[in-house]
Amino acid sequence: MQDLKPLVPSDELRIYRVLDGRNSLSEKDKQQLWKLERGFEGEMEFSRLVMERDIEGILLNDLLYEYKGSLFQVDKLLLINNSILLLDIKNHEDDYIIKEGKWHNERTGQDIRNPVEQLNRCETLLTNLLQDLGNKNALESSLVFVNPEFFLYNAPVDQPIIFPSQINRFLNKLQKKSLSVKKSQFILAEKLISLCKKENPFTRVPPYNFEELKKGVLCERCRRFMRKLRGRTLVCDGCGSLERVESAIVRGVKEFVLLFPEKKVTTNHIYEWCKVVESKHTIRRVLSEHFEVVGKWKSTHFIEKMEE
Ligand SMILES: [Zn+2]
Numbered sequence: 118m119q120d121l122k123p124l125v126p127s128d129e130l131r132i133y134r135v136l137d138g139r140n141s142l143s144e145k146d147k148q149q150l151w152k153l154e155r156g157f158e159g160e161m162e163f164s165r166l167v168m169e170r171d172i173e174g175i176l177l178n179d180l181l182y183e184y185k186g187s188l189f190q191v192d193k194l195l196l197i198n199n200s201i202l203l204l205d206i207k208n209h210e211d212d213y214i215i216k217e218g219k220w221h222n223e224r225t226g227q228d229i230r231n232p233v234e235q236l237n238r239c240e241t242l243l244t245n246l247l248q249d250l251g252n253k254n255a256l257e258s259s260l261v262f263v264n265p266e267f268f269l270y271n272a273p274v275d276q277p278i279i280f281p282s283q284i285n286r287f288l289n290k291l292q293k294k295s296l297s298v299k300k301s302q303f304i305l306a307e308k309l310i311s312l313c314k315k316e317n318p319f320t321r322v323p324p325y326n327f328e329e330l331k332k333g334v335l336c337e338r339c340r341r342f343m344r345k346l347r348g349r350t351l352v353c354d355g356c357g358s359l360e361r362v363e364s365a366i367v368r369g370v371k372e373f374v375l376l377f378p379e380k381k382v383t384t385n386h387i388y389e390w391c392k393v394v395e396s397k398h399t400i401r402r403v404l405s406e407h408f409e410v411v412g413k414w415k416s417t418h419f420i421e422k423m424e425e
Contacts, residue, residue: 119175119298120178121306122179124161133322134150135375137340138335140331160192163204166263172197172291173197176194177194178192180194183314187242190239191243197291197295199255203257205259205261206261207261209229211223211267213269215273233278243258250305250309259277325376327377327390334391334393335372336353336356339353341353341354343358366391367403373386374421382404384397385397405419
């Protein structure tokens with residue numbers, strides 16, 4: 118399987134993680150972070166299961182499109198042989214029950230949006246988009262529940278659902294029918310990637326501002342603040358991770374840009390943001406090495422280098 122559009126955490130999840138590390142999430146926001154993490158874990162888990170198989174095909178993750186004014190998101194598309202599979206990955210746990218067409222969580226007592234309806238909407242829009250691209254391959258769509266703690270009562274047999282205990286057989290089938298990838302499939306995959314929207318208007322994050330967020334370098338692994346150990350090394354007392362100051366500053370800048378796209382990356386801003394690095398000189402040096410310098414004197418700031 119060729120992973121042509123790899124799975125990465127969304128900006129929304131990344132922002133929530135930073136805000137969590139810098140202590141600015143309410144209890145409600147923490148629950149939202151947990152939900153986002155679970156969703157991402159589910160997608161990672163499914164990617165892992167697909168990638169460890171010997172399946173010939175193309176995998177595309179997280180596609181966001183606008184078709185005639187309607188926005189829709191696709192978790193995963195698999196291009197295999199003559200078919201295109203649209204997969205919506207769900208990491209729900211608990212017992213659910215379908216009552217009069219509604220999906221109801223037995224434990225919390227709450228209804229959730231019917232995921233089959235969402236999938237159908239997505240399929241319709243994607244079918245139209247693919248037709249416009251002149252695609253002749255068949256489109257099949259499924260909801261995939263990856264969490265073994267999930268159970269659904271009253272599930273009709275004709276629903277496009279793959280339950281945890283069926284994933285293995287589903288992948289076996291794919292493996293059997295897969296053939297080496299054709300050039301036309303690559304062309305279609307690249308076209309589908311190029312049509313993706315960059316900005317996600319569904320992104321919802323809690324309000325925050327530079328002044329109120331706690332400053333310092335967050336550990337990449339456990340998101341606790343790191344402290345200076347010696348020379349140019351930082352240590353996390355939470356998990357024992359060590360990191361060079363340079364790499365911590367580069368991460369700090371990326372975080373800063375993610376949270377404050379409208380602010381300029383200046384030595385002073387990054388000095389304040391990273392806090393633990395005592396020397397402005399070091400900050401300036403790392404910025405000049407890893408980022409492009411724009412402007413002069415007081416208006417000097419840095420932007421990301423264009424990839425070669
Ligand atoms: Zn740590």
